[in-house]
Amino acid sequence: MLKEGWLWGLGSGLLLLWLGAWLRPAEGGRVMVMPVEGSHWLSMKVLATELAQRGHDILLLVPETNILIQSSELFRTETFPVNLSKEELSTSLKGFQQGVFKRSPAMMDIVVQLERLLNFTESQVRGCESLLYNKPLMQKLKEENFEAVLTDPFLPCGPIIATALGIPAVYFLRGIPCGLDFSALQCPSPPSYVPRFQSGSTDKMTFVERIQNFVMSGVELVLCRIMYGSFDELAARYLDADVTYQDIISRGAIWLFRYDFTFEFPRPLMPNMVLIGGINCRKSALLSAEVEEFVMGSGEHGIVVFSLGSLVSSMPKEKAAIFFKAFSMIPQRVLWRYTGEIPDNVPENVKLMKWLPQNDLLGHPKARAFITHGGTHGIYEGICHGVPMVMIPLFGDQGDNVHRVATRGVGVILNIHDITAQTLVDALNAVINDSSYKQKMEKLSAIHNDRPMQPLDLAVYWTEFVMRHKGADHLRPAAHDLNWLQYHSLDVFGFLLFIVLIVTLVTFKCCALCWRRCCRKTQKRKED
């Protein structure tokens, strides 16, 4: 009996061991994820979640006070204290939300935007500083022996930590203002057809636009100095080395760019750039019963989806009134992410929601138009699901974004300061009833969705590649070892010019000498 029990125990043990081995997830690595706040996190979360689901041990490193970044049971979260209370953040956010609806004097727009960005980055640099000099936490991070850092180089903390700990970095970004990303990648960006940030140009420019873009590409260098000066200072001080922030990020192994040529203009790329534009779009899930009922009740007219992004969910009363009035004039039903003051006479065809299942609504067959602020997430979801757009840019890259979409003939731009109920109704009628918008959007959508590999799979693949091979050095161009003069072969050009000048001079002198001698001889003969 004892013997049988022992055998039975051994058997069950072996079976359990075998089952355990069989059920165990694939061998995972350790990844530190350091996101940037706001909408930046929304798409990075998609990748972090997928990595966790594929068996990797993810540590999310976030400031104690934040807006959108939330921990998940899928990954561990490590918070670090920052000198910013929840109330201060909330006040600052409210100020920002109100600010975007205030008209700034003409020509001052870029200054206002720059100021906003500067305030944001400055506060973030301070937060980063308190993390970097938090010795116990940094020691803890070091001991984790991460195989990769996934971070957004829009802010300096992630790249600096990756450099300090000697961990290969995977960058996940939409872009860095002032083109610091392309400079750091050594990626050529000819100003003759690659439009600069806030230039308002497309890739096909007139002579005057090319002048503007050329000047802007020079101004960008100054802007970079202004905007990233504090990053440079922090990086050099913390790493105790003569480096700039550009030097730091230029060592990134793989750059996952939220970039796609159905939205952006074709331009040169570098081997370590992986394009994952549209990573946030997914097959639309079922709506809640209540929302589905509202949507289906729209009948043949369908619905309009309206959101101004993750940061702006309310607006001044008088501005909101314009929207309510316009919506009362259209036959479509409207789903609006709105947390502001609700007037008494909300039209019956409008449903206000605190949170909008934007992707699922845009993917619904009843979706007819999308009113958006022109953030890249919304735009990619719109393109992915083939819904024409009415775009009202508010800040940052949104002005450039909506310009790109409008150029493709799949959307109409409105100015938030000049908007009236009638212009909004006209714009909605145009994108809904003028079939050219829908046709062009369907074509664009088909191209966008026709990819050899889904952006999420691509992002996971290259992150795991960096973990497997401890970087991606074979994709790093030798251009990084050259200075500006060398890269542009100006030293070579100067040297060759010098040689040509010397040769010309010597030849000229020789000829002159010969000539003079000949002349003298002739003269002498004559005199003789």
Next chain:
Amino acid sequence: MLKEGWLWGLGSGLLLLWLGAWLRPAEGGRVMVMPVEGSHWLSMKVLATELAQRGHDILLLVPETNILIQSSELFRTETFPVNLSKEELSTSLKGFQQGVFKRSPAMMDIVVQLERLLNFTESQVRGCESLLYNKPLMQKLKEENFEAVLTDPFLPCGPIIATALGIPAVYFLRGIPCGLDFSALQCPSPPSYVPRFQSGSTDKMTFVERIQNFVMSGVELVLCRIMYGSFDELAARYLDADVTYQDIISRGAIWLFRYDFTFEFPRPLMPNMVLIGGINCRKSALLSAEVEEFVMGSGEHGIVVFSLGSLVSSMPKEKAAIFFKAFSMIPQRVLWRYTGEIPDNVPENVKLMKWLPQNDLLGHPKARAFITHGGTHGIYEGICHGVPMVMIPLFGDQGDNVHRVATRGVGVILNIHDITAQTLVDALNAVINDSSYKQKMEKLSAIHNDRPMQPLDLAVYWTEFVMRHKGADHLRPAAHDLNWLQYHSLDVFGFLLFIVLIVTLVTFKCCALCWRRCCRKTQKRKED
């Protein structure tokens, strides 16, 4: 009974219809494939075969007289007459084979190579001409309504036909000498770190090498004129338009480049470049019983695989003697693709074969070294299977290729003119017994084989993409609409310089005027 029969008939009919629909291959398109002769065809064949197997209707367009291109039951073949008999081709090939073993005077090497290339392209242009002006055949091709043309822009016929018939072109290539491919793609190639054809440099150059490369990048423009002048003339004449060959190929929808950064140096790319380097490598199949026995008989020493490529399978007797002698001095067994004169005393460890299952041999666990001429096919198979190489470049891009491989520390270069039995034995001993070669090669191989998608699948995908969307216009950069001055913003720079000069001049004049007036007044006052 009648009713039952009717029912039975209907049932069987429906079943057959259902079965038919179920068994029918996926809806296929029509693709015209126009390859380039020689090794160029070997990898394009892989893609053409795969396309056919996936249900596409492939028409292979080949000259009546050819070397390697053979029809297959998988695709239809259309031949066109050329003014070259089988005998003439054979003689020319023999002359070429003997030529590569003749030492050309120092500094003349590039001239000899250029002459060879010129002769080849000229004969091909004549062949192409006879096809283009073959009206019945061209009419027949037009009526086929192809959805894509798959061709190698190394020779002009495919691109010109695609343009004439208005069919989107997919280019499949290793590259075009003189950099015409990158010029046509508007792809930046800074001469400071992108080594030019035959420059003998890597991506890390000294000042002198950068001068050479800079000069070479200028010489390339002249070379292009010399090499592709007849292509320009043919294209302009046949299409009756003011176009160059570069203009023609710049309209290619997708460029499938046999390029990979485990072999090439990292450099800028364009959005419509798809990298499929290593497309010819596949999992090694079983060897024939006889070959397998010979290979396994090598014991712990393993085998050496030796091939000088698809065009060179023999060599002068005295040259061959060096190889036979060297092989008698090593413990490995050697499998050699050799169709030349066989001496009496062939060493026992050497097996001569008319055709070598190169890929399968390199993928065999017994493979220790690969003696190759440095063609890209062999090199990619070597990297793919992780076998260190002894490289003996003969012509064309092989000099550049072997230089790249040697730079990675995974192979040794020998000169065919200076080779001795001892140098060959030393080289073989180095790559076989010095573990650093094998270690570096294994690392390189692991990176090469770690790709999100297999090159063949990628090539198929993008060919089908072009068929689905009638091109890939969204990937075409606006740089194509600019001339050289505009692209480099030289007109903008000139204009701004002009403005600055004018402003400076006017300011200076104004100051001078003010100064003079002030002086005059002071003088007048003094005089008064």
